[in-house]
Amino acid sequence: EEWKDRGAAVGVRRELDKSGRPVVRQIKKGVRDFAFGRVLGEGSYSTVYLATDRQTLKEYAIKVLEKRHIIKEKKIKYVNIEKNTLNRLTEHPGIVRLYYTFQDETSLYYVLDLCNGGELLGVLKRTGTFDVECTRYYGAQILDAIEYMHSRGVIHRDLKPENVLLDDQMHVKITDFGTAKLLPDPRTNPDANSEGTDGLDADNRNGDDGRAASFVGTAEYVSPELLTHKNACKASDLWAFGCIIYQLLAGRPPFKAGSEYLTFQKIVNLEYEFPQGFPPAARDLVERCLVLDPARRLTIEHIKNHEFFNGQPFGRPLWRSKAPRLRPYVPP
Numbered sequence: 001e002e003w004k005d006r007g008a009a010v011g012v013r014r015e016l017d018k019s020g021r022p023v024v025r026q027i028k029k030g031v032r033d034f035a036f037g038r039v040l041g042e043g044s045y046s047t048v049y050l051a052t053d054r055q056t057l058k059e060y061a062i063k064v065l066e067k068r069h070i071i072k073e074k075k076i077k078y079v080n081i082e083k084n085t086l087n088r089l090t091e092h093p094g095i096v097r098l099y100y101t102f103q104d105e106t107s108l109y110y111v112l113d114l115c116n117g118g119e120l121l122g123v124l125k126r127t128g129t130f131d132v133e134c135t136r137y138y139g140a141q142i143l144d145a146i147e148y149m150h151s152r153g154v155i156h157r158d159l160k161p162e163n164v165l166l167d168d169q170m171h172v173k174i175t176d177f178g179t180a181k182l183l184p185d186p187r188t189n190p191d192a193n194s195e196g197t198d199g200l201d202a203d204n205r206n207g208d209d210g211r212a213a214s215f216v217g218t219a220e221y222v223s224p225e226l227l228t229h230k231n232a233c234k235a236s237d238l239w240a241f242g243c244i245i246y247q248l249l250a251g252r253p254p255f256k257a258g259s260e261y262l263t264f265q266k267i268v269n270l271e272y273e274f275p276q277g278f279p280p281a282a283r284d285l286v287e288r289c290l291v292l293d294p295a296r297r298l299t300i301e302h303i304k305n306h307e308f309f310n311g312q313p314f315g316r317p318l319w320r321s322k323a324p325r326l327r328p329y330v331p332p
């Protein structure tokens with residue numbers, strides 16, 4: 001039972017000091033400091049509650065994980081990966097932020113950004129498809145968040161519309177880092193091979209990194225290199241990005257079949273089609289992301305400069321801009 005942060009009800013808060021450097025403050029926040037409200041959702045190993053900080057009245061989402069259940073299901077490793085990853089990714093508006101962690105006898109608590117807008121998948125299902133403006137906007141926010149996580153040495157490995165949450169401004173917040181791969185942090189280890197394309201993914205070789213389990217319902221976004229070489233790299237997230245762009249405009253993911261096995265077959269054979277009237281610039285972008293060889297896929301910089309994103313701001317202005325009204329795509 002190696003719970004990394006022992007000590008009951010002691011919280012850790014990450015903030016920036018006066019010169020903008022991240023600092024970790026030990027503050028005593030515990031279960032009693034929050035008023036728990038309704039259940040926002042349930043995962044296989046967790047329940048997420050709406051909660052209010054009694055002192056500041058700020059609202060959060062608190063993810064509660066039952067220790068006994070996690071031990072029984074042998075998920076301690078993934079719980080720690082999620083926490084360690086989130087602790088590395090605290091400075092970007094497009095990533096769900098972890099504010100405090102604490103524990104009591106029975107449970108672990110993660111205090112997270114509240115995402116009132118739900119999952120991007122749910123929003124997409126309501127409109128069926130997104131028009132080009134919405135796809136460009138949400139695509140840009142997802143890409144900006146991917147760029148940040150890659151710059152911090154994190155490969156998500158499970159990007160899909162269920163893992164893209166939306167806050168009350170309908171801005172993107174990426175979540176679910178339980179199957180992320182942590183590369184040496186480029187900030188503390190600038191000489192490290194931060195590309196992660198070395199073909200040696202110890203986690204995956206062990207075959208127990210949770211990937212197989214998370215295939216359930218996720219097969220559609222898995223990159224071909226993961227299927228053929230059991231190896232994920234930064235470019236694997238951009239394969240998933242290409243799948244998401246396709247899905248926003250088409251209303252369904254590019255690779256979908258009756259079974260997981262058949263979906264994998266389609267992926268490794270690059271077997272997919274565009275619906276009639278799919279916007280040509282988006283088609284070109286998707287075709288350059290859905291490339292079997294990860295080394296030949298567009299890089300983030302290339303994607304930002306692609307004509308599909310022509311005129312689209314990235315960085316700060318993107319996160320200050322208002323979300324467009326959701327409209328379905330109407331082919332010409």
Ligand code: ATP
Binds near residue numbers: 047114176
């Ligand atoms: P599984 O573990 O089975 O893959 P999951 O990853 O979705 O499921 P959780 O991350 O615990 O599990 O999330 C459970 C549900 O709670 C999600 O489906 C989502 O709807 C909701 N949820 C998660 N995080 C937040 C958040 N920060 N704000 C609002 N709702 C959230």
